[in-house]
Amino acid sequence: MTDENIDHPLQEQPEAPVPDDDLHPETTLGELPEVLRQACARAGWSELTPVQKKAIPHVLAGRDIMAQARTGSGKTGAFILPLLERIDPKKAECQALVLVPTRELARQVSEEASVLAGDTGLNVVPVYGGTGYQSQIDAFRQGAHLVVGTPGRILDHLLSRNLNLDHIRVLIFDEADRMLSVGFYPDMRELQRYLPRGGYAAFMFSATYPESVIRLGEEFLNKPIFLGLSGDQVHIAEIEHVYCVVPRMSRDRVLIRLLEMENPSSAIIFCNTKNNVEYVAAILKQYGFDAEDISSNLSQVQRERVLARIRGGKLRFLVATDVAGRGIDIPGLSHVFLYEAPEDPESYIHRAGRTGRAGATGRVITLVDIMEKIELGRIAARFNINMLERKTPEEEDVTAVLEDRITVMLENKRRTMTLAQKERTARFVPTIPRFAHNEDTSALLAILLDELYQQTMNVPPPKPEEKPAPKATAMSAETSTTESQPKKKRRRRKPKKDDQGDSSTGDV
Secondary structure, three states, X not given: OOHHHOOOHHHHOOOOOOOOOOOOOOOOHHHOOHHHHHHHHHHOOOOOOHHHHHHHHHHHHOOOEEEEXXXXXXXXXXXXXXXXXXXXXXXXXXXXXXXXXXXXXXXXXXXXXXXXXXXXXXXXXXXXXXXXXXXXXXXXXXXOOEEEEXXXXXXXXXXXXXOOOOOOOEEEEXXXXXXXXXXXXXXXXXXXXXXXXXXXXXXXXXXXXXXXXXXXXXXXXXXXXXXXXXXXXXXXXXXXXXXXXXXXXXXXXXXXXXXXXXXXOOEEEXXXXXXXXXXXXXXXXXXXXXXXXXXXXXXXXXXXXXXHHHHOOOOOEEXXXXXXXXXXXXXXOOEEEEOOOOOOHHHHHHHHOOOOOOOOOEEEEEEEOHHHHHHHHHHXXXXXXXXXXXXXXXXXXXXXXXXXXXXXXXXXXXXXXXXXXXXXXXXXXXHHHHHHOXXXXXXHHHHHHHXXXXXXXXXXXXXXXXXXXXXXXXXXXXXXXXOOOOOOOOOOOOOOHHHOOOOOOOXX
């Protein structure tokens, strides 16, 4: 393979400037205000993590940021800690809103916020489905200074006028990539109608920044500064390299779990042989995935037809070999899966180069056995790639994610139902417990849920629509020094009687 055929992921990325102290100031624990140092002591922090050092000054200053930070990096503290300076506990009103993708994360963030807040009087309220509305409504009435919740349940309270965002000062998106993966974008757009004209700052934290997340940031943030926490420099774009150690006989099942966990809008799955390409494509189709293979068996006309489908967003998953996949350029491709380790180092670079283009981030996930792990380590060393090992997802991990997505789908459907439709479905509420406690009838319920879920396999999760290229992008150096300007007020939709919350159901 010649150099012209190799797409080095690092060569394709726009080179970001090294930050200086004025553009991207850092702080230390000792430099924080006294109230924040006391909060750190309550949490047992002896020092700040890199994301906290970089992000906290911007949150304190109210400058919109998009921060790239992975789970376990301390990002929750990066946006919660400075809120102690920005929220006035004497005012019984919602002053900060944190949107998260799952109920588990809502609990986790609210618990950490409560520890940091201590006895300052700051009232933290977690808001998510699976629990009754009334306790959340009571908390709002007592004065919820910081609300942490999933977009669906937050929207329910806004529609029912239980929650008011007129006095919000801080809006935070935590794990924005996962929120889009779960399918929360329509809820976030509807929620946007209830935000005030201006006077608040917005912050986004995400492990990856594919094009869809960048566009989401452009809709909610005003000229944000981009903070990449990869190494010692600020990077606008990055490819995340991940691998899972998997026995060969289990690769097809693990691949299916990864696709369901990641839920990418589109992806390429690379195999080493034509036989494996055909096998993987067949397995994915059997499980309901919208997938096609591209191999030497296809005529040029058939090949172009398949490529046109995936480029046009009408095909989610393409399975290919290195030879068949050479030259494929798919805009907005967020994921590349390697069903098996490549046979040579250059092939890995070629495969990885299919994602992370045009300033966006991407993720490459490789399935390897013990011996292939050693070879993958050599590839990482040769090209100076930071290769991260990821725990192989189990069935219970996938089940939790599927529950979240199905709940979001049903909640979205429920909000559009008429009063008569709600009354009609209410007839079956007493039936659910009886079905669920019987092995035979619970299997019947599983059939209904599977049919509902399978409808999503051919449709990618909703994401922000393409917009004309602005004169200055949100990531440009020119805009990164600009202070946040007041946002234009969006019309607020007046809730109708049919929109009132019902405690019989809940969202994620």
